[in-house]
Amino acid sequence: MLADSMMDSSFDIPATGTTVTVGSGVLERAGGIVAARFEKKPVSQVVVLSDETVARLHGDRLLVGLEVTGREAILIKTACGEQTKSLLSASAVYDSLAERSIDRDSLLIALGGGVVSDLGGFIAATWHRGIRLAICSTTIEAAVD
Numbered sequence: 487m488l489a490d491s492m493m494d495s496s497f498d499i500p501a502t503g504t505t506v507t508v509g510s511g512v513l514e515r516a517g518g519i520v521a522a523r524f525e526k527k528p529v530s531q532v533v534v535l536s537d538e539t540v541a542r543l544h545g546d547r548l549l550v551g552l553e554v555t556g557r558e559a560i561l562i563k564t565a566c567g568e569q570t571k572s573l574l575s576a577s578a579v580y581d582s583l584a585e586r587s588i589d590r591d592s593l594l595i596a597l598g599g600g601v602v603s604d605l606g607g608f609i610a611a612t613w614h615r616g617i618r619l620a621i622c623s624t625t626i627e628a629a630v631d
Contacts, residue, residue, distance in 0.1 A: 513547040513622065517554030520593065520620070529618065530591040532559040535579065535606045537566045540598040540624055548597055548622065559595075560586055570601050579609050590614040599625035 507519055520529065532552055536545055541563045552559040562582045564570050594617055596606025603621045610619035 513544060514551045516548055516551035516595075516622070520552065520555055523620075524593070524618070527591070529555070529557075529593040530589055531586070532557055532593050532595065533583065533586075533588055534559050534561045534595045534597055535602060535609065536561065536563060536597040537570065537599075537602055538563050539566050540602065544597060544622075544624065548595070552595075560588075564602065564605065566601075568601060571604055575605060576609055576612075579605070580613065583609075583613055588613065588617070590617055593618045593620060595620045595622055597622045597624070599623070600627040 512519065520532070532555060534541075534545065534548055534552075541561060545561055545563075549559050549561060560582075562579055564575055564579070594606055594610045594613075596603045596610075596619065603623065606621065607619060610617050
């Protein structure tokens with residue numbers, strides 16, 4: 487079965503500078519994927535944004551997978567649900583980023599569905615005039631959004 491395989495499919499979307507990687511064990515290998523993707527300009531810090539449910543189910547695997555970057559990844563949890571897409575929620579995340587001195591060379595990884603990917607995209611675009619963003623989709627909606 488594919489779950490035991492190390493096969494990935496990666497493709498670039500040149501117009502957007504986006505690389506999409508699909509495969510089994512991606513969370514566990516996230517650090518290597520991040521290091522390869524940002525080899526020319528390494529990230530200074532890694533922040534994972536997730537809702538409470540997804541963080542409980544998948545957060546630890548992603549954090550362990552990111553350890554190979556040599557930096558401790560920071561996990562910021564939000565509430566679940568559509569109401570999380572708000573300036574109040576964004577403000578709480580901004581406060582967490584400021585407390586941890588997250589700089590412009592950092593990477594924000596949105597781990598979750600459509601709400602988390604939307605909130606993460608907004609935060610990444612507006613923190614320090616934009617930081618790098620990776621989306622680890624856990625739903626089809628987030629993947630196609």
